[in-house]
Amino acid sequence: MSENSKPSHASQFTFRNLNWINASFLTLAPLLVVISLPVHLYKYGFDWRLIALFLFYYMATGVSITAGYHRLFSHRSYDASKFIKILYLLFGAAALEGSVLKWCTDHRRHHKFVDTEDDPYTIKRGFFYAHIGWVYLKEDPKYAGVRAADLANDPLVRWQNDNYFAIAILVGFLLPTLIGFLIGSPWGGLIFGGFLRVVVTHHCTFFINSLCHMWGSQPYGDKTTARDNFVLAFLTYGEGYHNFHHRFEGDFRNGLRWYQWDPTKWWIQTLSAFSLARNLRKISESEILKARLVADETKLIQWGFYDDSLRELKKTIEESQKKIFQFKARYKELKSDITIQRDVKIQEIRYELEKARAEFNLALQQWRRLCRAYSEQVAIQAL
Ligand SMILES: [Zn+2]
Ligand SMILES: [Zn+2]
Incomplete structure (x- = not known):
């Protein structure tokens, strides 16, 4: 003690x-x-x-x-x-x-x-x-x-x-x-x-x-x-x-x-x-996700499973989340746009936003699946 x-x-x-x-x-x-x-x-x-x-x-x-x-x-x-x-x-x-x-x-x-x-x-x-x-x-x-x-x-x-x-x-x-x-x-x-x-x-x-x-x-x-x-x-x-x-x-x-x-x-x-x-205070989604990924990363390093592919996956999650926020902000701006090309631009942003969302969800699912699999492996080894 x-x-x-x-x-x-x-x-x-x-x-x-x-x-x-x-x-x-x-x-x-x-x-x-x-x-x-x-x-x-x-x-x-x-x-x-x-x-x-x-x-x-x-x-x-x-x-x-x-x-x-x-x-x-x-x-x-x-x-x-x-x-x-x-x-x-x-x-x-x-x-x-x-x-x-x-x-x-x-x-x-x-x-x-x-x-x-x-x-x-x-x-x-x-x-x-x-x-x-x-x-x-x-x-x-x-x-x-x-x-x-x-x-x-x-x-x-x-x-x-x-x-x-x-x-x-x-x-x-x-x-x-x-x-x-x-x-x-x-x-x-x-x-x-x-x-x-x-x-x-x-x-x-x-x-x-x-x-x-x-x-x-x-x-x-x-x-x-x-x-x-x-x-x-x-x-x-x-x-x-x-x-x-x-x-x-x-x-x-x-x-x-x-x-x-x-x-x-x-x-x-x-x-x-x-x-x-x-004034209900909320921590930003990106900060929360970052904390979660760092916690997972620490465990993966401790267990000896952290490699380049996981590092890449983490980067993809963070970058696609950043893209989602950027496209959402752009979409909001365009909503108040009164120019003639507005609808075309909105269509484009919607498409990009959906693409970024799909990329984010896929990478996050993969990350979670791997974390779960490795933690199960560690638990079995500890028996
Ligand atoms: Zn408290
Ligand atoms: Zn407490």
Whole structure:
């Protein structure tokens, strides 16, 4: 174990190092759910309105963490209206994962020092520590009280930080109890919309720090332990494409393609359609492809398969993608052209564009096929 990855004294599970408020809640809340849920179901039976309350609160608090705490406040990957920011601050507090100020400071440190002892939830200390163990402990004295300056200067963020416990109790427990009361079941409201929802949301978002650094593929490189995993994306509101996220943290998407499960991305796009979010930041297609090709290339070199034909293939992919962008730009220009030859020129560009697309798709397919074949060969040899 290197000096840098040695656990510091502050991250040891000793009596003195425990954060008793966090430790008590994280231990007692699941116990309370395990006892109260069957008792409630036995006594009052199944009520779909309580399930609806649970689902609403599960999405509202979970997305406030992923779209709010994470992609807005931590990474500034888009701008949101004041109204949406306030909703994130209220329902994010109700998720009981700390204030924006503390959460985002920790998260930025996670990105900056990922997989080292300065990463607050480093996976190098194992699943339990990264998932929940680190929350049981007091802040590392090295970073105690250190907070992100830009967030500390935001009056709304400061207000949430100063009133965190009051907001968390009010929105996280009293409001669902009140809704439960209005539908004739205050205890049901507290259990389904409060405790059960908190426990489920906790562990779903905690998976981002634990399993998303352990299980899945690494299409954008293995310099960090972050991984892409569809199953985890499903459980983490789309944050399971964590390898992409660690490579391009400023992108508002985690699931890059339209078909990749990323409800947080869809939520932000919906907000944008209603002018409640703007400046959605995206990394360019060429940069993303370049990162992917470099990651593949590194693996192929490591395995000893990288030769001139693969080098040529990579060049063809990059050049044909460049041509596609150039022809698309030219096509756009011609659309506003009013000269008589416009239609002929458009026909020509369309033909060139299709040719470049075909060349790009063919070369990329071939590249992927070869990468897959070589990786299978390496896996078989390792058996
Ligand atoms: Zn991570
Ligand atoms: Zn992040």
